[in-house]
Amino acid sequence: MQLGKTQTLKISDKNNSGWILTDESGEKAFLPKVFTNDEKEIDEEIEVFVYQDDGKLKATTEIPLAEVGEYAVMSCVQSLPSGAFMDWGIIKDLFIPYKQQKSKIIEGKRYLVYLYVDEDLDLITGTTKFKRNPQYQDLPFQKGDKVDLLMMNESELGWNVVINKKYIGLVYASDVFKKLYPLSEESGYIKAIREDGKIDVSLQPEGFENIDEFKQKILNKLEENYGLLYLSDKSSPEEIKDELQMSKKNFKKALGGLYKDKIVDISEDKIRLL
Structure with a gap:
């Protein structure tokens, strides 16, 4: 069993x-x-x-928010001196002992929780204490794979994230082009699997093969602004990031493709939808 x-x-x-x-x-x-x-x-x-x-x-037959070996965001339904009970989607609540709480869990608040089996007690247990950027072996990913992300916390390097509910990775600050929040869900892409088994993730696909996504972002923004956008290939990376949540490199690739397809007209300080 x-x-x-x-x-x-x-x-x-x-x-x-x-x-x-x-x-x-x-x-x-x-x-x-x-x-x-x-x-x-x-x-x-x-x-x-x-x-x-x-x-x-x-x-x-209920479906839990997470199984053993997975992470999920759960709400605390009761907090006691001995530990906290979390709603994990099934009829019985999940118990997190006090010693497995990174900080005291407060009733009614949401937390990122990892499930494991306590070997001493042979019980399914939760914890909010987990390693940052652990080393993995035999990962089921390849560079460029699209993955589901749970945002953990911001660090000096960027954002620690949970990948597909099972693995911890890192989105470098240089790859972040929009406001992010702890416990929010995002889509991401495997950027690199390093020799030490750590995983680098990007919030945006890389390369010309994925440029259609960025084209669509520009078109959506143009439609929102009545066919006019005060950006160009001379705009600063910060202006592009604030307006479109993408890098200048991807912006220029996508904009060039739209211009080549005669979908937009590019002026020195603006883009116009044709």
């Missing part, structure tokens, strides 16, 4: 309270009646998430 994971189990028995589910090794988990489906029969399979409750394995 994979504790803290979504998995497919077989229905081995039914009673008035719910179903008994079994994995290939014969280990059992209980699925309460509220999550059962009368259309399924004994020996059929069902996909569930497995957790513990009062020392017993239970299952739910």
